[in-house]
Amino acid sequence: MAHGPWGTVFESYCGSRAWLPADASAQGATLHVARAPGISRDLFHHTVLHAFVPLALVLHGHTLVHAACVAVGGRAFLFPGESRMGKSTLAAGFAARGLPVFSDDVVRVQVDAAGCVRVWPGYPGARLRGESFLLGASQRGQRPGRYGLPRFRVHTTPVVGVPAEGVEVAAVCFLGRSRTVAPSWARLSPMQAITPWVESCFLLSLPKPQRLRAAFERGSQLARSAPAWRVAYRRSSPHFATLCTRLVEAMEAIAASGTPHR
Structure with a gap:
């Protein structure tokens, strides 16, 4: 660049x-x-x-975040995470359950005048690597895509009817790893959420003299504007359906009461 x-x-x-x-x-x-x-x-x-x-x-x-995004109960949930954390796999799993998937990888976010984080849907589809268990047997293989990138894009229904002001974010769920397949939820304070927010934002196109200041300003603003959780689990294909079910239940609980635990 x-x-x-x-x-x-x-x-x-x-x-x-x-x-x-x-x-x-x-x-x-x-x-x-x-x-x-x-x-x-x-x-x-x-x-x-x-x-x-x-x-x-x-x-x-604009502020762009490296995250999957899905809507539950009329509110949006972000799942930021580094590459190979399973963001696109989660997006495909949510789409298979009929949920509106805003993005599997890149989301535009904005903090409005009331201090709420809002998002807009991106292009439809979820990218899957060749070894993904969600692919059919005829497509699946261990050979990676060129440059190590995902080889397949699965269809997700385009999201329509989103108001011009976007959809409010109910919670941000930063993906983490755990030894157990059941997802664990840990609430993050605004101070704790700054670093994962900064790590998830696209900032490399900014000139270097502006980058550090922009990272702190955007990270701190987003951290104090949306509830944040650390969601950790061990990725396991036999337990993926159960994982999606538990995550959807937790999102429904957050949308209703502000906590993932009913």
Whole structure:
């Protein structure tokens, strides 16, 4: 990535590039993209949707979070986590239960004037790696996708009817690892939530002199604006259906009473 008087140039690890002109406005920005030689259309789409577009939006002042997002009871729940924590798998599992999935990987968030965190749906679909147990036997395999990226995208129903002001976030559930398959819930204070918020935000497109200040400002604002939990469990394909059921029950309880425990 390079900043200059002509704008910002992004280059992905697979060689594809994007250019955001310096005179582009937040309301009418045009992102020029170019696919690298030998790169498939699917991989290029992945790069544009999961890297170039989020980074360009961040440059225009938006906040993008590396998280899955689902709506339960008319309110949204975020599941931020690092790569290979199972965000897309959770999104596919929630979609199979008929829940509106806003995103499996990247979510735009905003704190409104009342201090509530709001989100908007992104593009539909959930990406799965080749070894995912959610794939059929004819698709499944141990060979990873090119550059280690997910090889398959499963359909999720597009979310419609979302108001222009977005949907309020009921809770943020930071994913963690545990020795047990049953999910454990630990409430995070606003101070404890700052670091995981910062780790989940897209900030790399900002110039280095601005990055540290932006990280603290966005992390602290989000941490004090939405209830946060650490949700830890051991990933296990035989127990995945039960995991999804328990998570949905916990989200319903949070939407009703503010706690995941009925």
